[in-house]
Amino acid sequence: MKAMRAHAPGRPLREEEVPTPEPGKGQVLLKVAACGVCRTDLHLVDGELSACRYPVTPGHEVVGTIVSSGARVGVPWLGWACGACAYCRSGRENLCESARFTGCHLDGGYAEYIVADERFCLPVPERYGDAEAAPLLCAGLIGYRCYTKIGDAKNLGVYGFGAAAHILAQVARAEGRTVFAFTRPGDAAGRAFALDCGAGWAGDSTQMPPEPLDAAIIFAPVGALVPAALQAVRKGGIVVCGGIHMSAIPSFPYELLWGERRIESVANLTRTDGERFLALAATLPLRMAVKTYPLTKANEALSDLRNGKLAGAAALLPV
Numbered sequence: 367m368k369a370m371r372a373h374a375p376g377r378p379l380r381e382e383e384v385p386t387p388e389p390g391k392g393q394v395l396l397k398v399a400a401c402g403v404c405r406t407d408l409h410l411v412d413g414e415l416s417a418c419r420y421p422v423t424p425g426h427e428v429v430g431t432i433v434s435s436g437a438r439v440g441v442p443w444l445g446w447a448c449g450a451c452a453y454c455r456s457g458r459e460n461l462c463e464s465a466r467f468t469g470c471h472l473d474g475g476y477a478e479y480i481v482a483d484e485r486f487c488l489p490v491p492e493r494y495g496d497a498e499a500a501p502l503l504c505a506g507l508i509g510y511r512c513y514t515k516i517g518d519a520k521n522l523g524v525y526g527f528g529a530a531a532h533i534l535a536q537v538a539r540a541e542g543r544t545v546f547a548f549t550r551p552g553d554a555a556g557r558a559f560a561l562d563c564g565a566g567w568a569g570d571s572t573q574m575p576p577e578p579l580d581a582a583i584i585f586a587p588v589g590a591l592v593p594a595a596l597q598a599v600r601k602g603g604i605v606v607c608g609g610i611h612m613s614a615i616p617s618f619p620y621e622l623l624w625g626e627r628r629i630e631s632v633a634n635l636t637r638t639d640g641e642r643f644l645a646l647a648a649t650l651p652l653r654m655a656v657k658t659y660p661l662t663k664a665n666e667a668l669s670d671l672r673n674g675k676l677a678g679a680a681a682l683l684p685v
Contacts, residue, residue: 368684370664372640373421376412378665379476387473387481393485394443395433400658401475402500402531403667403680404428404442405587409611410470411668420428423616424664425682426468427503428482429496430477438496440503440644443473444634451554467576476664478684491640491648501679502647504531506631507635508527510643512583512608513537514544515630519580523598525571527536529679530608534564534583536652538566540616546575548591550674559655559677560635574598592629593618601625608632620640 367386370379379438391394407424409415428441445468454462468474468482490499509530516522522538525548534543540581547568557568567576571591578600584591587609593616595605602625610633623629655678659667667680672676 367478369423369473369475370663371421371423372411372663375411375420377411378667379411379424381586383664384477386479389481391650392483392485394483394487396430396480396482397433398427398428398430398437398475398478398480398498399438399682400429400500400683401425402504402529403659403671403682404504405671406504407469409587410672411508414611415470422470423473423475423477423505424469425477426470426682427500427505428468428480429490429499429503430475430480430488435607438490440466440490440499441475441480441482441487441638442503442507442635442640443467444636445486451513455617457636457638461501465634476661476682478661482671483547486637488637488644491644494652494654497534497656497658497681497683498640500681501529501533501654501656502644503640506533506599506647507607507633507640507643508632509534509583510646511635511639512539512632514639515606515632516581516583516625519603521546521575521577521580523548523575523582523595524580525582525591525595526588527563527565527568530587531583532655532678533652535560535563535565535607537646537650540650546577546579548573548637553674556674556676563653563655564607577605578661581606583608584589584652585609587613589613589615592621596627596629598624599627601627604628606630606632610634643678658683660685
């Protein structure tokens with residue numbers, strides 16, 4: 367089969383012909399229909415995720431068909447957990463020390479076929495096509511896990527308006543919340559895109575919102591946004607950091623944190639997150655903005671993501 371493989375940090379992916387994988391006990395073989403291109407893949411290619419192995423086939427927003435049954439399922443970032451540790455037993459399998467992640471420890475979906483643990487495959491809502499559904503499996507899921515942390519916040523700030531934010535803004539609007547979108551300075555197109563996705567206000571990340579925020583979610587991997595978000599959040603509010611990697615957070619005066627404001631990170635996801643979010647997505651008319659690329663153009667897709675050329679998400683098609 368054809369696959370795009372990462373062999374070392376900082377190197378472009380290589381197009382290779384490799385053996386089609388064979389499923390082991392408890393695994394299924396999927397024919398890949400689409401695989402989303404996630405910022406985590408960019409961190410992996412850049413060598414910013416020290417736990418990942420090389421060589422590896424990236425990709426963890428996989429939509430495919432189980433070869434043996436014809437069922438359409440999704441394969442997310444969390445590909446395996448031990449099920450026995452204290453984290454797993456307490457419903458926090460996302461923190462399992464032995465967890466294995468798709469496209470990081472396990473070969474992922476930048477390929478024509480993938481094997482996956484059948485217990486960690488998720489049902490894909492029928493209302494979405496393959497490329498549309500792909501970003502739901504990480505951008506959507508991580509956004510949703512962040513979203514569960516904000517309680518009943520009415521004014522929600524979102525810093526970094528990419529794949530995750532453009533999905534989450536639609537969910538938040540459907541539930542009666544107001545979204546305040548923060549984009550890169552000078553990114554007029556990004557602000558227009560945020561408004562089109564349901565944001566009630568859009569500005570750049572150097573601005574204060576017109577009203578205090580009850581909560582903020584940071585998707586951009588920029589540590590300097592943490593004190594900026596704290597300044598924008600009212601007393602008792604929360605700042606949720608949704609990325610797997612972030613640049614250093616600069617020092618800031620205690621007064622920004624005082625008033626029972628909180629900072630919390632979100633790590634990975636659980637199967638329960640996946641089941642709940644995809645069930646919710648099945649009830650909402652979410653509109654995913656997805657630019658598609660042939661599998662062999664994976665490096666181009668990653669470059670476009672790195673350079674801020676994408677409005678929404680990207681997906682690779684193995685055709």
